[in-house]
Amino acid sequence: MNILFVCTGNTCRSPMAEAILSAKQGDKIEARSAGIYAGIEPLTKNAQTVLVQQGISFDHMSNPLDIESLKWAELILTMTHSHKMTVLQVYPEAATKIYTIAEFADGSTKDISDPYGGSLALYKKTFDELQSLIDKIIVKLT
Secondary structure: OEEEEEEOOOOOHHHHHHHHHHHHHOOOOEEEEEEOOOOOOEOOHHHHHHHHHOOOOOOOEOOEOOHHHHHHOOEEEEOOHHHHHHHHHHOHHHHHHEEEHHHHHHOOOOOOOOOOOOOHHHHHHHHHHHHHHHHHHHHHHO
């Protein structure tokens, strides 16, 4: 299965989600990530530090969301309801395969807060939230 994680700039939340799922699933599920307003930037230092602390090796440069990524994805998981609505406005054809990550994982309406510019502890909290949701997604898909 091909899963695309989407956030704003693709330097924190969605790449951490991609890294977590890739580390847990290997070749069973292919994960990618993109940002609605992404330029070309590396993973933030704190996101990289948290991943290293968790034993996850991940090399990343941000990717702008595009139609090819949306076509590739069988499932699109956004970090917030606002991200979901923004994607649907531009790409209404994605409606049958787009959810917020929390909505798909456990039916909740919780958004994943953006840790950008925050402390290492805030990034770790975001990582823990993502990891918990991704564990639920793996159970749901297997």
